Structure formats: C-alpha cells, structure tokens
Amino acid sequence: MSTRIATDATRFRWRKLPARAHFVVMPMILSLLMSGIVSSISTIKAIGIADVTAGRLLQAWGVSYMIAFPAALMVMPIVRRVVALLVESPGNGQGSVK
Numbered sequence: 001m002s003t004r005i006a007t008d009a010t011r012f013r014w015r016k017l018p019a020r021a022h023f024v025v026m027p028m029i030l031s032l033l034m035s036g037i038v039s040s041i042s043t044i045k046a047i048g049i050a051d052v053t054a055g056r057l058l059q060a061w062g063v064s065y066m067i068a069f070p071a072a073l074m075v076m077p078i079v080r081r082v083v084a085l086l087v088e089s090p091g092n093g094q095g096s097v098k
Contacts, residue, residue: 027069035068
C-alpha cells in the first residue's frame, strides 16, 4: 500500500510555465522577496520590534510590492544591458576550459 501512495505522489508534477513567462516571473519573485525584506526591516525600525504585528508587516509589504513589481518590470531591461556590459557571456570568456 505504501508503494501505491509513493507512486501516486510521484505522478503529480507542477506544470512549468512557458519560457516566454520568464521576463515577468523573475522580476515578480525578486520584487516579492526584496520588498518583503526591506519593508519588514523598515517597519521594525519605525515602530519597534515590540509593536510589530503580522498585520502591520503584511500591510507594509503589500504597499511596497505594489511599487516594487512594476518598478522591477521597468528597470529589468536596463539591468540586463548593464550586466551584459560587465559580465562575459557563457562560452565567450577567456576562462572557459576546452
């Protein structure tokens, strides 16, 4: 019976998004994490650790994310260009082993 449960669990897999979703999903996750970290730190600093509640943290995070996600979408093309200027492309570098 335990073999059947294990087999059923291995059959369930998340369907991946198509590759074209990469340009939205990456800034979405990045801004979600970064806005959560920054808004939590600034909320704790502003009101003190003793007065922090989950509601206050989530409210600050929500406001931060509403700004962070569109901002990340707007600046991501610029960031990609700057990174391309600073970092060698895979396979084009002098450090590649042959």
